[in-house]
Amino acid sequence: MNEHTKDIWKGIGIVLLLHGLLLIFPITIFFIGFVQVIYIIPAVVIALMKRKTAIAQGILIAAGITFLVNTACFGVFMMGWY
Incomplete structure (x- = not known):
């Protein structure tokens, strides 16, 4: 793995x-999906200020996946498909 990939991880x-x-x-x-905004935005800003763009990309990728999974699970729960 190259350095960029390691920083994303x-x-x-x-x-x-x-x-x-x-x-x-x-609770x-x-x-x-919504609470993570409190700590994701500062984490991305800190990574970008340190010029660690690959780490910022990894943070955003994980936050996006978390948001999507949380949204899907919430939808399943609210629709009663469980």
């Missing part, structure tokens, strides 16, 4: 660690 790992911190407040797991 580092960004994804950062988001996973930040998501793990949400376990302190379990936030249900709204993680």
Whole structure:
């Protein structure tokens, strides 16, 4: 793997660690798609200020996947397809 790919995976790992911190407040797991904005935006800004664009890309990729999965699960739950 080249350095760019490794930095993208580092960004994804950062988001996973930040998501793990949400376990302190379990109710936030249900709204993680929206709550993550509180810590994703500063994380991306910090990465970009340090000129770590690949890490910022990894953070945004993981945040997007989290948002999409949360939205899909919420839709299934609200429609009663479980």
